Amino acid sequence: MTTKRAPRVQGLECEHARLLLHQMLRIRRFEEKAAELYSLGKIRGFLHLYIGEEAVGVGAMQALSEDDRIVATYRDHGHALARGLPMGALMAEMYGKANGCSRGRGGSMHFFDVSQRFYGGYAIVGGGLPIAVGLALADAMRGEPFVTACFFGDGAVVEGEFHESMNLAALWRLPVLFLYENNLYAMGTAIERSQAQLDMELRARGYGVPAQAVDGMDVVAVEEATRRGLEAVRNGEGPHLVEFKTYRFRAHSMADPDLYRTKDEVEQWKEQDPIALFDARLRKEGLLDDGALEAMEREVADELDAAVAFAEEGPWEPVEDLERDVLTQ
Amino acid sequence: MTITYREAVRAGMREALAGDERVFLMGEDVGRYGGAFAVSMGLLEEFGPERVRDAPLSESAFVGAGIGAALAGMRPIVEVMTINFSMLALDQVVNNAAALRYMSGGQLSVPLVVRMTTGAGRQLAAQHAHSLEVWYAHVPGIKAVAPATVPDARGMVLAALDDPDPVFIFENAILYPLEGELEPDGLPLDRAAVRRAGSDVTLATYGGSLGKTLDAAETLAGEGVDAEVIDLRSLRPLDIETVLESVAKTHRVVTVDEGWRTASLAAEIGLQIVERGFDLLDWPPQRVCSAEVPMPYAKQLEDAALPSAERIVSAVRSMVA
Numbered sequence: 001m002t003t004k005r006a007p008r009v010q011g012l013e014c015e016h017a018r019l020l021l022h023q024m025l026r027i028r029r030f031e032e033k034a035a036e037l038y039s040l041g042k043i044r045g046f047l048h049l050y051i052g053e054e055a056v057g058v059g060a061m062q063a064l065s066e067d068d069r070i071v072a073t074y075r076d077h078g079h080a081l082a083r084g085l086p087m088g089a090l091m092a093e094m095y096g097k098a099n100g101c102s103r104g105r106g107g108s109m110h111f112f113d114v115s116q117r118f119y120g121g122y123a124i125v126g127g128g129l130p131i132a133v134g135l136a137l138a139d140a141m142r143g144e145p146f147v148t149a150c151f152f153g154d155g156a157v158v159e160g161e162f163h164e165s166m167n168l169a170a171l172w173r174l175p176v177l178f179l180y181e182n183n184l185y186a187m188g189t190a191i192e193r194s195q196a197q198l199d200m201e202l203r204a205r206g207y208g209v210p211a212q213a214v215d216g217m218d219v220v221a222v223e224e225a226t227r228r229g230l231e232a233v234r235n236g237e238g239p240h241l242v243e244f245k246t247y248r249f250r251a252h253s254m255a256d257p258d259l260y261r262t263k264d265e266v267e268q269w270k271e272q273d274p275i276a277l278f279d280a281r282l283r284k285e286g287l288l289d290d291g292a293l294e295a296m297e298r299e300v301a302d303e304l305d306a307a308v309a310f311a312e313e314g315p316w317e318p319v320e321d322l323e324r325d326v327l328t329q
Numbered sequence: 330m331t332i333t334y335r336e337a338v339r340a341g342m343r344e345a346l347a348g349d350e351r352v353f354l355m356g357e358d359v360g361r362y363g364g365a366f367a368v369s370m371g372l373l374e375e376f377g378p379e380r381v382r383d384a385p386l387s388e389s390a391f392v393g394a395g396i397g398a399a400l401a402g403m404r405p406i407v408e409v410m411t412i413n414f415s416m417l418a419l420d421q422v423v424n425n426a427a428a429l430r431y432m433s434g435g436q437l438s439v440p441l442v443v444r445m446t447t448g449a450g451r452q453l454a455a456q457h458a459h460s461l462e463v464w465y466a467h468v469p470g471i472k473a474v475a476p477a478t479v480p481d482a483r484g485m486v487l488a489a490l491d492d493p494d495p496v497f498i499f500e501n502a503i504l505y506p507l508e509g510e511l512e513p514d515g516l517p518l519d520r521a522a523v524r525r526a527g528s529d530v531t532l533a534t535y536g537g538s539l540g541k542t543l544d545a546a547e548t549l550a551g552e553g554v555d556a557e558v559i560d561l562r563s564l565r566p567l568d569i570e571t572v573l574e575s576v577a578k579t580h581r582v583v584t585v586d587e588g589w590r591t592a593s594l595a596a597e598i599g600l601q602i603v604e605r606g607f608d609l610l611d612w613p614p615q616r617v618c619s620a621e622v623p624m625p626y627a628k629q630l631e632d633a634a635l636p637s638a639e640r641i642v643s644a645v646r647s648m649v650a
Contacts, residue, residue, distance in 0.1 A: 069401070103434025112433035119400060120433060124424045130390045131425060134397020134405075141353065141379060141403065148397075161420070164390030171385065325435035326469045328493040 012220065014287045020062065020219050021282065022296050024054040024275045027078045029300050030087060033308065034077070034094060034108075038254050042311075043094045045107045050078035052249035055274035056181050057082040059222025060149065060242075063230055069117045069139075069148040071132040073181075074109035075248075076121030079151055085113045087303055088310030097314030104317055105325075125186070126152065126159030129178075133165050136174040136239075147233050149177045155186030157203075158194050166207040166239070173238035177229050178209070180243040181216065187252045188260035204241045216244030217272040247272070334482045335505040338368050338444070341486030342406060346376050349404060352490060355382040355391055356408030365410045366446060366505055392418035392443065396426050396495075399441040404490050409445040412461050412499065419464075426495040427470030441496070442489040447475075448501035448537040448587055449635055455623035458631075460587040462499045462536075463594045466565040473564040474518060475499045475536035479509030481562065488518040499564075501537025501587070521568035523575065527557035530645050531575040533598060534585035535561040538636055542585050545641035554649055564594060569601045573609070576602060580611040581648050585636050590618035612648045617641050 031049045038047050050057065057078035064070070072079040080090055085101055093100030094108050102112045109123040119135065122128030132150035139146045156162050157180065169176045180200060184191055197203055204211035210232065214225040222244055229240040247269040251258040258266075282288035332340070345352045354369060354376075360383040363370035373381040384391040388409060395407035409415045415422075422443075429437045449458035465473040472494060476482045482500070489496035496518070516522055524539065525546050534542040539560050546556040557575050561568065576582050582602060584595035595616035602614050620634040 100434070102432060102436070105434045106432045110432045112436050114433070114436045119397075119437070120429070122425075124420055127393075127420055127424055130393020130421055131397040131400070133390060134394035134399070135401045136397070137394050138398040138401030138403045141398075161389050161393070164385075164387035165393075167385060168387055168390045168394065325431050327472075328430070328438055 012285065012287065017282055017287050018292070018296070020058055020223070021275070021278055021288070022300070023058040023082050024219065024278065025296060025300050026087070026303065027054045027057065027081050028275055029304055030081060030090070030307070031077055033304055034091075035250070035254070037094075037308075043108065044096070046074070047094070047108050047254045048075040048252065049248065049250040050075050052269065052273070053181060053183060053216065053246045054078055055219035055222050055278070056179075056216045056244045056246050059219040060179055060226045062223050063226035064147070064149055067117070067146050069119060069135045069146060071119050071128040071135070071148065071150040072111070072121045073128065073151050073153060074121050074123035075153070076109065076111050080111040080113070080118060080121075083116050083118050085111060085116055085118060087307040089113070091307040091311040092314045095311040095314065096316070097311055098317040099310065099314035126156040126161035128152065129156065129161050129165035132176055133169050133174060136169065136176045137172065140172070140174050145234065147175045147177050147230055149179055151179045151181060153180075153186065154182045154184065154191050154195070157200070166204070166209055169239040170208045173236070175233050176239040177226070177233050178239060178241040179226070180241060181246060182243055183246050183248045185248075185252070185261065188256070190260070200241065200243045209239050209241050210237070211241040211243060213243040213245065216246030217274045217277060219274055219278055249273075330511065331508050332479065332511055333505065334479050334507040334509070335366065335368050337479045337482035337509075337511060338486060338500065339370070339372065340511065341483035342369065343372065343375070345404075345406070345487060345490050346372065346380060349490070351402065351404040352406065353380040353382060353403065354406045354408065355384050355395060357384055357386055357410050359383060359408050364408070366502060368505070369408070388414055388417035389421055393421040393425065395441050395443065396421060396429070396439055399439045400429070400437055404440055405442065406486070406490070407441065407443045409443060411457050412445050412447040413456050413459055415445050416461075422465070422471065423468055427468045430494070431470060438493050439495045440493050442486070442498065443495070444486070444498045444500060446502040447499045448503060449619070449624050449631060450503045450537070452626055452628055452631060453624070454626040458624040460619065462564050463588050463592065463597075465497050466567075466594060468565075470495070471565065472496045472518065473499065474562060475501070475564055477504070477536050477539035477560050477562070479507060480512050483511060484513065485518065492518065499536060503537050507540075516562070519563045519566050519568060521562055521571040522560045523557060523571070524560045525556065525558040527555040528578055529555045529581070529649065531557050531559060531572065531579045531582040532585060532641065532645075533559045533561060533572050533582060535564060536587070538585045538587050541636060541638045542641055544638040545645070548638060548642050549645055554645060556645065567598065567601070569598070569605065572598065572602065573606045576606050576609050580609055582610075583615045583617060583641065583644050583648070585617045585641055587619055587636060589621050590616065591621060593618050615644050615648060617644050
């Protein structure tokens with residue numbers, strides 16, 4: 001009798017399932033802490049939380065290989081953590097410390113780590129898309145097998161740069177994986193109030209780009225869809241788009257009074273909490289018990305404590321270095 | 330051997346394409362058409378469509394793609410048809426190309442070269458003929474240069490490709506038919522050049538205004554006024570030292586700049602001279618710029634809007650009288 005091995009994410013392997021949950025928890029707790037530190041004035045500027053959208057960053061990043069390139073948005077904490085940027089370097093960056101992942105030059109919206117092929121958080125909505133096209137162009141011209149994965153939100157898809165980038169990537173059949181995080185609001189503007197055509201599969205088809213839409217609150221579905229997309233891109237079929245339907249539970253930023261959506265709507269979406277859903281599923285499938293979750297929470301808490309300590313203890317970049325790295329020295 | 334400015338730019342690109350497989354040219358109509366100004370004519374046939382890459386009319390996407398490819402280790406030359414069109418890509422220039430190195434704490438570098446035409450004089454009216462170089466010269470994180478001679482037309486392409494940071498090359502379109510000898514200039518990218526030595530007045534200029542300024546200097550010589558003409562070459566960084574050295578001799582300076590007068594490069598140069606060389610001056614720094622109008626189509630109006638040798642001469646006369 002032969003046994004046929006199920007695809008990895010359908011028959012969830014215990015270890016992998018725990019990894020997904022662990023990654024989502026890391027993001028959730030990191031951001032809760034960041035919000036707290038923001039209230040204390042330790043973190044300043046804009047702080048855009050990813051809470052509610054963790055399944056997207058985690059599922060997508062699990063599918064990508066370490067050689068693939070990542071272009072993220074200003075809501076980049078989840079992307080960076082899921083990619084493997086050290087939590088301490090991210091916290092230090094938000095503190096503005098020199099041991100931050102961008103030496104304190106970027107802050108929350110501009111995490112960078114070239115060693116992880118993480119080409120940054122872009123805070124001009126849609127502005128990262130042409131960069132992703134160019135990274136992919138370089139790889140295509142050199143015959144490299146890498147894919148550039150580009151995250152963007154529903155605000156970006158009404159920017160001209162989205163149109164230009166989709167067209168160019170499709171025209172030149174570049175290895176770009178477009179990862180559309182549709183959280184239904186561009187700051188306070190609902191997609192119904194900004195997009196004449198809400199069906200992204202239809203729009204993508206207009207550019208000759210195949211697309212899928214999946215439940216962005218289901219980390220397994222996200223990973224699976226991303227793998228399908230990646231496979232198509234790696235097969236030389238040109239760019240591919242995956243839409244993740246998701247929701248941010250917190251306001252757009254810490255400055256947002258959140259007046260444009262009802263409490264009922266937010267509460268309804270919170271019932272789709274990607275972490276709670278996945279936790280329940282793992283318990284049902286017998287892959288997780290109370291003790292395991294507690295241990296995981298403790299591990300995350302320890303990592304977070306260490307990250308905050310790393311940020312607290314980090315040095316400030318001396319003001320004498322203000323003009324360093326404007327140009328290459 | 331005498332060649333044109335256009336051929337010199339092409340020669341620079343051809344050498345780069347032949348010598349470095351990371352180099353490629355990308356832009357609107359650079360391939361099959363041969364370049365809107367015929368600068369890249371023949372390069373497609375020589376290097377193929379992968380490396381001489383026709384881009385759709387998507388300035389933001391192909392300038393941004395140039396930045397991305399540079400981040401990944403390529404050496405793109407991006408051609409934008411005119412400086413007025415380049416406004417469509419300013420987001421990528423200012424928010425990405427200029428900022429990425431700094432914003433990433435020095436992790437990224439953007440070895441990108443962007444070439445574009447600038448300037449008026451061909452009756453192309455108000456959407457094809459402005460000189461907006463100062464907008465680029467305003468931005469830290471990029472370099473801006475303006476070749477005014479045949480050797481610089483070639484040499485600056487090569488020097489820009491050797492530079493680890495984004496370099497913008499502004500080619501005044503009236504210069505393309507200019508003829509000259511192809512000789513190594515020997516000057517670094519960021520240094521100004523004295524194109525005519527003189528002792529009575531300094532005329533600082535760049536790009537398409539160099540010819541007019543040299544003409545004005547000849548007229549002035551006939552009137553017994555010995556003008557020194559400085560070709561700034563680099564607009565960012567500005568080689569103000571070379572200008573100050575000249576002003577130390579002449580004590581009078583006129584800046585000739587095809588940009589609009591208000592907030593112009595000429596304004597910046599004038600103030601830097603005042604800040605650092607006030608005691609050298611016998612006369613307030615003067616400037617000859619374009620009239621503050623969208624560029625008109627009709628020839629007599631366009632001529633009146635632009636700096637001319639006559640206007641330069643008359644500015645100098647008022648200082649030496």
